[in-house]
Amino acid sequence: MAQLRMQGHRVLVADLANETIRAITGSMVAYDGAVAFKNAGMGGGDGFKAAFKRKMTGESISLMEVTGSGTVYFAVDAQDITILELTNDALHVEASQLLALVGQLRTDVKFTGLRGATSGQGLFTTTVTGTGTIALLSAGGPIIALEVAPQYPLVVDPDAFVAFHGQLNQTFVTDVTWRSAVGGGNGEAFSLRFDGQGIVYIQPEER
Amino acid sequence: MAMELENYKVLKTTIHPGQRVFARQGSMLYYTGDVVFTPYSMSGGGGGMPGVGAIAGAAGRMMQGEHVGLMVAEGSGTVYFGRDGLYVEVIELDGSSVLTVEAERMLAYEGNVQTSIVSLSSQGGMRGAVRGAVTGQGMFTTQVTGYGTVAVLSHGGAIALAVGGAKPQVVVDPQAYVGHLGQITVDLSAHVGFRDVVGRGSGEAMQLKLSGQGTVWVQASEKKF
Amino acid sequence: MSIQIHNPGTLPVNDNIPGNDYAFCVDLAGTPWFTSKGAMIAYYGNVAFEPLSRTNLTAMVASQFSSPLYADDWVVAQGQGKLILGDRGYNINSFDLDDGNLTIRASNLLAFEPGLSLKQSIVPGFLTLLGTGKFLASSNGPVMFAEPPLRVDPQALVGWADCPSPSHHFDAAWMHSFLSVVGGFFGMDSDEERQFDFTGAGTVLVQSSEKMLNDGHVLRQLEAQTVQLSQASLLQLHRSIGSRLS
Numbered sequence: 001m002a003q004l005r006m007q008g009h010r011v012l013v014a015d016l017a018n019e020t021i022r023a024i025t026g027s028m029v030a031y032d033g034a035v036a037f038k039n040a041g042m043g044g045g046d047g048f049k050a051a052f053k054r055k056m057t058g059e060s061i062s063l064m065e066v067t068g069s070g071t072v073y074f075a076v077d078a079q080d081i082t083i084l085e086l087t088n089d090a091l092h093v094e095a096s097q098l099l100a101l102v103g104q105l106r107t108d109v110k111f112t113g114l115r116g117a118t119s120g121q122g123l124f125t126t127t128v129t130g131t132g133t134i135a136l137l138s139a140g141g142p143i144i145a146l147e148v149a150p151q152y153p154l155v156v157d158p159d160a161f162v163a164f165h166g167q168l169n170q171t172f173v174t175d176v177t178w179r180s181a182v183g184g185g186n187g188e189a190f191s192l193r194f195d196g197q198g199i200v201y202i203q204p205e206e207r
Numbered sequence: 208m209a210m211e212l213e214n215y216k217v218l219k220t221t222i223h224p225g226q227r228v229f230a231r232q233g234s235m236l237y238y239t240g241d242v243v244f245t246p247y248s249m250s251g252g253g254g255g256m257p258g259v260g261a262i263a264g265a266a267g268r269m270m271q272g273e274h275v276g277l278m279v280a281e282g283s284g285t286v287y288f289g290r291d292g293l294y295v296e297v298i299e300l301d302g303s304s305v306l307t308v309e310a311e312r313m314l315a316y317e318g319n320v321q322t323s324i325v326s327l328s329s330q331g332g333m334r335g336a337v338r339g340a341v342t343g344q345g346m347f348t349t350q351v352t353g354y355g356t357v358a359v360l361s362h363g364g365a366i367a368l369a370v371g372g373a374k375p376q377v378v379v380d381p382q383a384y385v386g387h388l389g390q391i392t393v394d395l396s397a398h399v400g401f402r403d404v405v406g407r408g409s410g411e412a413m414q415l416k417l418s419g420q421g422t423v424w425v426q427a428s429e430k431k432f
Numbered sequence: 433m434s435i436q437i438h439n440p441g442t443l444p445v446n447d448n449i450p451g452n453d454y455a456f457c458v459d460l461a462g463t464p465w466f467t468s469k470g471a472m473i474a475y476y477g478n479v480a481f482e483p484l485s486r487t488n489l490t491a492m493v494a495s496q497f498s499s500p501l502y503a504d505d506w507v508v509a510q511g512q513g514k515l516i517l518g519d520r521g522y523n524i525n526s527f528d529l530d531d532g533n534l535t536i537r538a539s540n541l542l543a544f545e546p547g548l549s550l551k552q553s554i555v556p557g558f559l560t561l562l563g564t565g566k567f568l569a570s571s572n573g574p575v576m577f578a579e580p581p582l583r584v585d586p587q588a589l590v591g592w593a594d595c596p597s598p599s600h601h602f603d604a605a606w607m608h609s610f611l612s613v614v615g616g617f618f619g620m621d622s623d624e625e626r627q628f629d630f631t632g633a634g635t636v637l638v639q640s641s642e643k644m645l646n647d648g649h650v651l652r653q654l655e656a657q658t659v660q661l662s663q664a665s666l667l668q669l670h671r672s673i674g675s676r677l678s
Contacts, residue, residue, distance in 0.1 A: 007366050008364060008366060008427070009364075009427075010363050010364060010427035010428075011366050011425075011427050026429060027429070028380060029379065029380045029383035029425050029426070029427075029428075029429060030368060030377060030378060030379045030380065030383065030423075030425045031377070031378050032368075032374045032376060032377045032378065033374075071374075073366070073368075073425065075363070075383065075426070075427040075428055075429070076428070076429065077362075077363075077428050077429070077430055078362045078363020078364070078426075078427045078428040078430075079363075082435060139521060140454050140518060140520065140521025140522075141452055141453065141454030141455060141518070141521055142451060142452050142454075143435065144438070144449055144452065144455055144474075144516070145435050145436065145437040145438065146437070146438055146439070146474065146476075146516075147437050147438065147439040149439070152439060152440050152476050152477075153476075154474060154475075154476055155474060155475050155476075156473070156474040157472060157473045157474065160473035160474065160518065199437055200474075202473055202474050202516070203473075203518075204452065204454035204455040204473065204518035204519075204521055205454070205518060205520055205521040206470070206473065206518070206520075213576060214573055214574040214576070215573065215574075216572070216573030216574075216640035217573060217576065217640055233585075233641075234641070235585055236576075236584065236585050236588040236638055236639075236640065236641055237576075237578060237582050237583060237584035237585065237588060237636070237638050238582065238583055239578070239581065239582045287576070287638070289573070289588070289640035289641055290640070290641060291572075291640070291641060292572040292573055292640045292641075293640075
């Protein structure tokens, strides 16, 4: 399996020996060797059904397949990058924060709730399942991993949410007190509440 | 004179009488001592602007803009430079090779180095320059020679990649290209089928191929500025 | 997974998240904090955020938050818990004032304890903190502490403590060459000609400059000042703005 490593905080390096990885379209900043880039399409290589679902849900994820032998460097908007290993498990990711996938990983889009009762607009998270390596983007600084347990639930600004992992129940709270804290005036402000057992990843900068 | 990093976003420059520092206008953060700043225009048109007409005019404005954007700091004191929270890289020149920096990214340099504006392109000359200006890939570069220190801007910091030996050719996204040093040949060309993976809406999908012997700096972002 | 995992027990008490200059953890333990809207990115615990106009701490707000123009930008956080704050990916630092005063750019102030009182500075877009307590400030890149005498680009200025308020300084050489080239005051697009001049003993806080295209704080303060103007002065202002927009 192709190896991912970091050069500093913000550049991801893939060393390819006749191997393939998937990465977000447009994220390659440099490469050497014999490497080919191929658009994996809207579904990110997971077939027509996933692509169709993505189109319907508006979840924008566009992956490319990077194949060959050489070294490829990836970066997006000076965001910090974190490499996570997944072993026969699932990680739920905000699509814009996913950078690269290596190994036997499948992506799918999941409906995760309504964005406020009034707007009726849905919210979707990309779920990555299987065994492999994932690179995540974090805007504004290093990613922050927060543990959730039954005795300490966590409330997160949806604009700072990156990913979660574990047996977590995710609910959208439109309480007045949070609205006053984030100042979203027009009733759009809601918070993400996590209950259960797991880990939530957030970033220092709001989208 | 001394040029060093105060922190990763700020350049600290100590100036003594008789020395000059060139810097981008608007980049002075603060200073102590007696320092005078004067707008500076490169004389002689910087390589000449042959040709007339609307297209040459577009390129001309771009090159002129480059020249108008400089100032000279002189006197005795310490000046701190920075711009919009961009990262600063300090590069030392020992007189042995040429540093090429994307013109927009030049923050400051010592007065004893020599600079000239050059357009990077496979076609070369005016046609290439115009193409750069039109496609927004604007590969205008400042070439720096001599002994001295140069400070260069990048979005989120830059990594240095070696060109040569086991890596005879390195390909760089022009949006992420910061500059290069050494005996390097640069080829800026459109890459068929590349647009699909570069994925940025407008303009031609270009790539920058560097071969030879030296170093290329690449920033941690595909955002041009 | 090698990255450090935090929970309410391991998060720092009023300090940066370890290894992260861009996120800060406030320990809310009974005493309230003033926090700027939008700085909150996550929290654990039983915490309530109340607008200044609708809190049960009216007397405290009235005495400590003496900046009516900014009241809508702030809330009072009360309860027990850990708050995590972030601001545009800026570096966040905490400062302690001991019967002191410090003036800070409004958009760089994130939170403060009610032992401090907040007043609008005479300099547009800046606020002054007085008293004893902790506050959090953000800066684009690490904040630099400098001692006067010095001159600073207004856009790079984060704040100042103990020294007198700055005065404007116009660089003579710059003005001369500029006027000779263009012959007008408006339209200058760099900042070297206009600086803030600091003198006296104290500390000036400086950051890497930022684009100040739309600082709502400055606009609001300037707008508020126009109430002092007469009808004739307003017309004059109207004309000069009109000519700049055309």
